[in-house]
Amino acid sequence: MxxxxxxxxxxxxxxxxxxxxxxxxxxxxxxxxxxxxxxxxRMFAPDETIMVAVSGGKDSLALWDVLIxxxxxxxxxxxxxxxxxxxxxxxxxxxxxxxxxGQTLHVERVAEAVGAPIPTVQQVTRRPxxxxxxxxxxxxxxxxxxxxxYVVVATGHNLDDEAxxxxxSVMHWQTDALTRxxxxxxxxxxxxxxxVKPLYRLSELETAAYAFLRGIDYIVEECPFAKGATSIAxxxxxxxxxxxxxxxxxxxLFGFLERARPAFERTEDVELRECTSCGQVTTGAVxxxxxxxxxxxxxxxx
Amino acid sequence: xxxxLRNPRREVDVEGKRRVKELLSELGILPSTVLVIRDNExxxxxxxxxxxxxxxxxPVMSGxxxxxx
Numbered sequence: 001m002x003x004x005x006x007x008x009x010x011x012x013x014x015x016x017x018x019x020x021x022x023x024x025x026x027x028x029x030x031x032x033x034x035x036x037x038x039x040x041x042r043m044f045a046p047d048e049t050i051m052v053a054v055s056g057g058k059d060s061l062a063l064w065d066v067l068i069x070x071x072x073x074x075x076x077x078x079x080x081x082x083x084x085x086x087x088x089x090x091x092x093x094x095x096x097x098x099x100x101x102g103q104t105l106h107v108e109r110v111a112e113a114v115g116a117p118i119p120t121v122q123q124v125t126r127r128p129x130x131x132x133x134x135x136x137x138x139x140x141x142x143x144x145x146x147x148x149x150y151v152v153v154a155t156g157h158n159l160d161d162e163a164x165x166x167x168x169s170v171m172h173w174q175t176d177a178l179t180r181x182x183x184x185x186x187x188x189x190x191x192x193x194x195x196v197k198p199l200y201r202l203s204e205l206e207t208a209a210y211a212f213l214r215g216i217d218y219i220v221e222e223c224p225f226a227k228g229a230t231s232i233a234x235x236x237x238x239x240x241x242x243x244x245x246x247x248x249x250x251x252x253l254f255g256f257l258e259r260a261r262p263a264f265e266r267t268e269d270v271e272l273r274e275c276t277s278c279g280q281v282t283t284g285a286v287x288x289x290x291x292x293x294x295x296x297x298x299x300x301x302x
Numbered sequence: 303x304x305x306x307l308r309n310p311r312r313e314v315d316v317e318g319k320r321r322v323k324e325l326l327s328e329l330g331i332l333p334s335t336v337l338v339i340r341d342n343e344x345x346x347x348x349x350x351x352x353x354x355x356x357x358x359x360x361p362v363m364s365g366x367x368x369x370x371x
Contacts, residue, residue: 001346011344015334020346057364160363205334208362209344212337222309222364235363243332 012209015246023213030210033201034066041184043196044152049073051150051193053141054097054105056090056219058211059156061097063199065214067154068101076105077144077153079137082117083224090219097216106148108140114289115296122225124299125292129225132292139289143280145193157197160204163249164234166256171234178264182257189272189281203249204235303355305329319352329359336361 001010003022010020021029037043044050050067054060054076067074078094081087091107098105111117114136121136122129141153162181169177183200187193199207211218226232241248274280275287282288305314305325316325322338322345338345339358351357 001348010346013346023344058362059364203334204362204364205337208337208360212339212344212360220308220360222361226364232363239332239335242334 011213012206014206016203016242016250018246026209027213030062030202030206031066031070033206034063034198035070037183037198037201038196041182041196043154043184043194043198044072048152049075049150051075051077051106051141051145051148051153053077053079053137053153053155054094055079055156056093057156058216058218058220059158059161059199059204059207061093061156061216061218062207062211062214063154063156064097064101064103065211065216067198068103074103075148075150076103077141078105078107079140080107080109080111081133081136082109082111083119086219086221086224087117089221093217093219106144108144110136110140113140113143114293116300118225120300121292121296125295128229130229130231133225135288135292139280139287141195142191142193146191150193151187152194152196154196154198156199156207158199158202158204158207159249159253160235160238161231162197162200163238163253164231166253167234167238168230175264178256178261179266181261191274191279191281192272200253303352303357306356306358308359309361316352319350321347322349322351323347325351325357326359331359335363 001013001020002008003010003025004019005025006022008022011023012026013020050072052060052064052067052074054064055078064074064076076094076098078091080091094105114121116124118129118133121132125132145151145153166181169181183197185195238249270283272281272283275282275290277286277290280287280289303316305316307314323333326333326336326338333347337360339360340351340355345351
């Protein structure tokens with residue numbers, strides 16, 4: 001198979017684009033997709049420093065790499081979930097990456113914030129592990145950004161992540177979730193930082209290939225709690241569709257963003273207030289994270 | 303050839319030459335869900351493999367709490 005641009009041996013076939021690229025031209029294609037996302041959604045201003053949430057996986061480290069290479073000012077944030085050797089290894093990958101690029105890496109331990117590491121949270125609350133983990137990540141990302149003075153957090157969500165999330169929301173007609181799904185979520189409160197997803201135009205295969213071709217040492221093993229996760233099941237369904245009809249995921253997500261999402265915009269604003277316990281933004285009196293932390297505290301004490 | 307699979311990590315020996323896409327089909331793996339690596343290079347579906355080749359078939363999927371890994 002030949003590279004579309006130079007005719008050399010291709011490293012990757014992109015069926016949804018009916019194209020193949022050699023290593024240098026794929027890297028060029030990848031970075032163009034990221035910069036297109038950044039400009040289209042006005043994700044960052046030139047004078048802003050971006051906090052990149054990194055997990056040690058291919059997506060977030062690929063994102064950090066592109067932003068550094070494109071000349072953006074960045075710092076990393078690693079959330080230590082306390083998931084046995086998996087967290088230890090993923091933290092080491094992030095630290096090695098940050099050191100090799102001369103970047104700052106902030107580290108937050110979930111166990112300190114919520115009162116126990118994620119495996120214990122799952123045991124004592126009996127709620128799905130990924131649910132408590134996702135809630136903790138969103139809360140701590142915002143809190144860490146505010147504490148360190150960053151106004152924007154970038155995450156490594158890719159096209160497959162976004163298509164699977166959309167699929168799950170549509171399956172249950174979670175219209176609130178459909179409203180919130182966007183490559184860029186503006187700050188709607190002084191204590192809410194902007195959240196952006198510069199990889200939303202790129203598939204999981206493409207982010208993995210980019211990380212590999214750039215020599216990024218990322219954690220290949222999946223989280224031990226991801227097995228059986230609903231998001232994985234949704235990705236598998238979409239992978240089957242993509243196999244028979246390349247471009248399905250792209251059309252599903254981009255069609256939603258361009259044509260369907262406006263129909264789910266709220267006509268009335270949701271009232272945001274500050275949590276009476278921690279001061280972070282919530283729609284109720286006490287935020288979901290503080291409720292989780294309180295539950296963990298009570299259950300681990302008994 | 304030797305084929306290294308992940309999650310869980312295991313190795314299988316496969317006799318004869320074939321294209322990468324044929325190998326993946328025999329293993330029941332969708333091509334868009336893995337990187338196929340030989341000698342630190344990525345292979346496309348039409349590449350011929352066999353003989354003394356050592357291939358890594360590396361899954362690309364990640365997921366769970368909030369994605370974006």
